[in-house]
Amino acid sequence: MAKVKNNKLKARLPRGFTDRSAADIRATDEMLSKIRTVFERYGFDPVETPAFEYTDCLGKFLPDTDRPNAGVFSVQDDDEQWMSLRYDLTAPLARHVAENINEIQLPYRTYRAGYVYRNEKPGPGRFRQFMQFDADTVGAAGVQADAEICMMAADTMEALGIARGAYVIRVNNRKVLDGVMEAIGLGGEENAERRLTVLRAIDKLDKFGPEGVRLLLGDGRWDGGEEGKGDFTRGARLDDEQVDTVMKFTAGVTHGLPTSKGGSDRDLGDMKTWSIDGEEYFTDNRTTCLTLLHSVRDNPLAKEGLNELLQIASLAESAGYGSRRILIDPSVVRGLEYYTGPVYEAELLFDVTNEKGEVVQFGSVGGGGRYDGLVKRFTGRDVPATGFSIGVSRLATALKNLGKLGTDDVVPPVLVTVMDGDTEALGRYQKMAQALRDHRSDDYPNGIRAEMYQGNWKKFGNQLKYADRRGCPLAIIQGSDEREAGEIQIKDLIEGKRLSGEITDNVTWRESRPAQVTVKEAELVERVKAMLAEQAEDRAKAGN
């Protein structure tokens, strides 16, 4: 015999992709359903687009070639047209709206969940296929649409079980940073590259802190945090004055008012508060906007952006959403490409520890903004739009580590064991399983999960072993003895497992048949129900 094993195909999962377990799928379904409930309540309707789009519709060709951008998975169709897997849900939505613009009633409020694909370096908690859940309002130009999206984002966080104060929706406006960069002389086409560098630097505030960002705005920064360590990242090469201006706008510039002064005509119930020297302050979005407005009064673009932010803050506050939930924060950058106005980011404020017990920097679990130009690319017509996207896979990881995500509470099926393999006997066993499945009651609106053993029935021990490993709560046993007496045995596998600790002798263990009751065959369903109820009660007790 030649070595067949040399020809064995190696089973391997593509890197950056993952198989999902039953527990994962159930937990994610639960999350999706909670998110969907909020979106539906706000009057959004679902629409779905496919995973593939023509690459030009995604706008992702490399600038200097006719090949798609390296970051997207692409294939060529029969006719050599490039197609790509979608890398977000926004660009495909713009395509859908443009293509159906005559049928769609604007403003169009819509949501969708789906996998998106990015050809990037994967890492722990970072995949090349992951799920997003989007909501967009297309055809609404006013900032009230943006304010609404932020409020809905906050509601969604809470619907998922994240307490108020444990998350925040940060809001900025692309026009503000663009205006500031214009004001320090970085306007114009020739500075586009430097503007990107500045935005990227600001985006790293939470990673490197103000000092690191200063380096990136200036000459540059070493990977390792100090000279000579790792690679060198080239900076934006701003001078000190320019750096100061940018930092003044971004690093820690949310402003507060003493509660005693600002509180007279304001509802402080949802404001973020803190104390210094015995005096209580609250974070005031309006003061943040007004202070910044004061310092940019020469720049029309920044002024416009800040006025929009001021409106968003006021609208949110009128609806009861204060700075604890929706925070004006001029350091928010978000993607660099298609956003044109307000941008938002949902951030978790609690520590997330991974399975190794390490605290991980979690960053944002969702974000979005206004993209007024995206549909216009197709239609030539102004179709302003704003939307928000939740990183479902990331958020699921965070919730799981927080213990907020359903540890699998689905009870495995009752196992009907097989003692005789002839057709008639198998029919009897199948009928028992069916009786459990067909049962309907308030506790079991969809029946009781049950299965007949489908493996080699001749080794009875293996059947119980299977049931044990599968976590089955009960096993139904009927051999010829029980059959003749019109009885069945129901074995409580959970209780039996507990008793096994007290029995060391195998003969006793086998003959005592712990936690096993003999009942009339006709009582099958009722007794199973009763025993499952007892187990549920025990679980509830242990859980508390």
Added chain:
RNA sequence: GCAGACGUAGCUCAGUUGGUUAGAGCGUCGGAUUGUGGCUCCGAAGGUCGGUGGUUCGAAUCCACCCGUCUGUACCA
């Protein structure tokens, strides 16, 4: 992409200065036990030492390249 660390059985890891047939624990499978899970005992299977090439009488060990994993960083629509 760049820099560094690592890669031995399904899993966790030993493996001496380069030296015969590469080991252990756990897990898996079979048996003790043909109608009862766990425990115990006995037995077995499982490895191209990440891959390819090179140095050598001889390579898991040394060298080169590649692949993969991890860490940092870049990019992230």
